[in-house]
Amino acid sequence: MxxxxxxxxxxxxxxxxxxxxxxxxxxxxxxxxxxxxxxxxxxxxxxxxxxxxxxxxxxxxxxxxxxxxxxxxxxxxxxxxxxxRSQRRRVMLLASKFDHCLADLLYRWRIGELQMDITGIVANHPRETYRHIDLGDVPFHHLPVAKHDKAAQEAQLLALIEQTGTELVVLARYMQVLSAPLVERLAGRCINIHHSFLPGFKGARPYHHAHARGVKLIGATAHFVTADLDEGPIIEQDTQRVSHHDTPADLIRIGRDIERRVLAQALRCYLDDRILLNGQRTVVFAV
Structure with missing residues (x-):
């Protein structure tokens, strides 16, 4: 039976x-x-x-x-x-120039580790930027961001999300700040990977700031996106010990690996309904 x-x-x-x-x-x-x-x-x-x-x-x-x-x-x-559980989540991946998280998610999806349907890849850089990644037949959308007309690009993005029935948006190192109206439309269904162990070293060049402070641990944080920049409920975090021998380039290299696994774990938990919001925090039931 x-x-x-x-x-x-x-x-x-x-x-x-x-x-x-x-x-x-x-x-x-x-x-x-x-x-x-x-x-x-x-x-x-x-x-x-x-x-x-x-x-x-x-x-x-x-x-x-x-x-x-x-x-x-x-x-x-x-x-x-x-x-x-037989109904797979519909997920859209957003990326910018740094593509290690995008490549990692595509690999995990192809081998069946991430049970989802990818509705598309949206990038603010052209497809040629990712020529060393096998994008296959996943729909790719180049939506450049005009300096003084970001609203038009976000309208295109929102239209794609709605047309494709996307349930979750993943910012796979998508280096654009989403507007408050868009964030509100995506409340509870937009995950970001931050290349820092929040709440420390927010904003740009966190590894350089970490190096300047002589930190001994670096990390990454996956969180839900809210209107408060990098302040959303935290889903997953990880760290790795570093030393005074490590240069900013070393920290970036190490950080890429942390970012990939943290984002993949956060996405895996979402796909399996393991994340429950608890105000500004989350309850994440163990895999």
Whole structure:
């Protein structure tokens, strides 16, 4: 007998009976729980839950699942999502001159590590900039940014996002600051990789600033994009120890590797519904 797998995520004010109500509802609709994680933020008294469950086709009743969850959502004041795991996320990749993150994501996608459908690559540099990368038949869009007419370029970008049904936008070292109106339209579905271990060394040339300060650790941060530059909820971070022997060029080389793996891990968590927003922070359930 074939089975469909679903992933349910939810957050709500904490109170007794949430887990019992949710798991009981899944059981009543033929659900068999395969994985479940919960977290209670004691500071905000808010409860978070991610549950993966299977449902045999004989017992499948998506309408029953959804209608029952709507009832529970009203009862517990829940924010929730329910997704069939066979439905791949639609993701758009944005890049600029530095292409190591773009190349890495394409490689991981091609070998099946990142289960997603790429709706397109958007770059503010022409396709020839990426001639050493196998872009294949992924739609490529060159959208240059005019110095005094950035709004026109962003209108084109937003039109592409909407036309392609893009669910998530990934800034793979896209070195352009998105406007507040565009960020608002993409709230909770735009991830950036920052080439620094935030909140330190923001802005341009962070590795040069780090070298000038003689840091012993460098890192990278993946976060949701908000109107506050580089201040969005953090999803993933990593660091690596460096020393006084390392030049700015060494730090940049080391940093590229950190950036690639941090962004890939953040994207992997998003694709598998492991990230729940918690105000200015995130709850990220372990892989």
């Amino acid at each position: 074939s089975h469909s797998q679903y992933v349910l995520t939810l957050s709500c004010p904490d109170r007794p009976g949430i887990v019992n109500a949710v798991t009981g509802h899944l059981f009543e609709n033929g659900g068999n729980i395969l994985e479940s994680q919960q977290y209670n933020d004691l500071e905000t008294d808010r409860f978070f839950m991610r549950t993966v469950f299977a449902q045999s086709e004989a017992n499948a009743s998506p309408n029953g699942l959804f209608s029952g969850m709507e009832t529970l959502a009203q009862r517990f004041d829940m924010h929730w999502t329910l997704r069939d």
